[in-house]
Amino acid sequence: MKERPFVEIDRVWMRYNGTGGTLALRNASLTVEREEFVAVVGPSGCGKSTLMRLVTGLWPASSGSVIVAGKEVDRPLSIAGMAFQNPTLLPWRSILNNVMLPFEVVEPHAGRLRRDRASYEKQCLELLELVGLKGFEAKNPWQLSGGMQQRASLCRALIHQPQLLMLDEPFAALDVFTREDLWSVLQNLWMVRKPTVILVTHDLREAAFLADRILVMTSRPGRIMIERKVELPRPRTTEMTYTPYFQDLVQDLRGHIDRARQGEEMAHAH
Incomplete structure (x- = not known):
């Protein structure tokens, strides 16, 4: 029997601020298989980040269903790790202690941390080495470049081995060379750890480089x-x-997004 998709969004509507508020999603459906890497692209303001919040249980849908790992999402998910456009590292903690943070809040780790601290630190150091931050664990975030901070941020999102990794424009604030470096870092992390990944991005090349499948939103x-x-x-x-092949794929995606944006402009003109 075929396994259910790991993430299932079925005919979801999402309206902010009650009945008269902004309609962000209309009848949106998608599935993501276990261990699949999916990218979501689309025009600005199309609801990409709204989707992220629904999947991770930060917001409830107005109607429709959101199911992750076979369970209806009705609260923030503990099986998800998240990384955002800004690294959000705590400036007063070392890189190692920033990466350790999920262990302090996510069970069963929080209950074991004091007793097993050395083995948890070893896991962190191995992950930092995997992303090229060996030797930087004692530094504070402000002593690192933006790209290095984002590597640490990815480590923090992955350290408790979440089944689902949600990435919201994680490399948007970085220059193009650093960004392309981090594509390879993220690809490597995914191939080693195999979480299910949903990446929201404006960068079509990034989507094509990283994803198994790309979803384009209206x-x-x-x-x-x-x-x-x-x-x-x-x-x-x-x-x-x-x-x-790669360039044709990016052009194809860009064409669909351009048409979606023109459709929006036409609608506003009427």
């Missing part, structure tokens, strides 16, 4: 308009971004 109120599978072997390299 303008607000958002729903999934089309999806594209990415037929590239892993591990993917920066060289692949120059191939005709």
Whole structure:
């Protein structure tokens, strides 16, 4: 029997601030398989971040259902790790202690931390080494570049081995070279740890480099308009971004988003 999708969003409507408020999502449905890496792209304000909040249980849907790991989402998910556009590291804690943070709040780790601190620290150090931060564990966030802070942020999101990793524009604030470096770091983390990943991004090249499947949203109120599978072997390299296949895929995605935006402008004109 086929396993259920890990994430199932079924005909979800989301309206902010009650009946007269902004309709952010209209009849949105999507599924994500276990261990799949899915990217969500679309015009600005189309509801990409709203989707993230629904999946992680930060907000309830106005109607429709959100099911993760076979359970209806009715509270914030403990099986999810999250990373955002800004690293949100605590400036007064070392990098190691920032990455340790989920162990202090997520059970069963919180109950064991004092007793097993050395083994938890070892896990953190191994993960920091995996992302190229070996030797920086005692530094404070302000002593690191933006890209290094974002690496630490990814470690913190993944350290408690969440089944689901939610990434909201994690590299948007970085320059293009740092960003492309971090694509490879994230790909490597995913191949080693295999969480289910939902990445929200404006960067179509990023989506094509990282994802197994890309979902394109309409303008607000958002729903999934089309999806594209990415037929590239892993591990993917920066060289692949120059191939005709990759460039055609990015152009195809851009065309759909442009049409969605034009549709929105037409609607506003009437």
